Amino acid sequence: MSLHPDIARLADILGEMADLCEKHANRWAGRLRQWQESLLNSDAWGLHGLLQSFGGMGSLNDVVLQSVKADMRPDNERFQVLLDEAWKLAHQLKGEASGT
Numbered sequence: 001m002s003l004h005p006d007i008a009r010l011a012d013i014l015g016e017m018a019d020l021c022e023k024h025a026n027r028w029a030g031r032l033r034q035w036q037e038s039l040l041n042s043d044a045w046g047l048h049g050l051l052q053s054f055g056g057m058g059s060l061n062d063v064v065l066q067s068v069k070a071d072m073r074p075d076n077e078r079f080q081v082l083l084d085e086a087w088k089l090a091h092q093l094k095g096e097a098s099g100t
Contacts, residue, residue, distance in 0.1 A: 010089045011039040017082050024065040050090050
């Protein structure tokens with residue numbers, strides 16, 4: 001059984017976000033991978049976990065990748081683009097699931 005294209009895209013986005021976090025030893029990498037795996041297994045826990053991670057101190061939208069070795073601007077800009085797309089897709093999928 002194949003995944004809905006939007007779910008597959010969201011899983012890909014989470015994977016790329018996790019890659020960036022792992023590259024810079026950011027603590028969110030593991031959680032992003034868990035949500036990605038959940039989505040790939042057609043488990044809505046990944047979608048709900050992602051949506052709950054936005055807002056408040058220390059949330060996913062507060063992530064700033066850091067390194068003393070490199071200019072972080074490109075990776076942080078890419079992370080923000082992915083984060084915005086993940087937010088939009090997750091809300092769209094939540095709406096489809098609830099029929100709104």
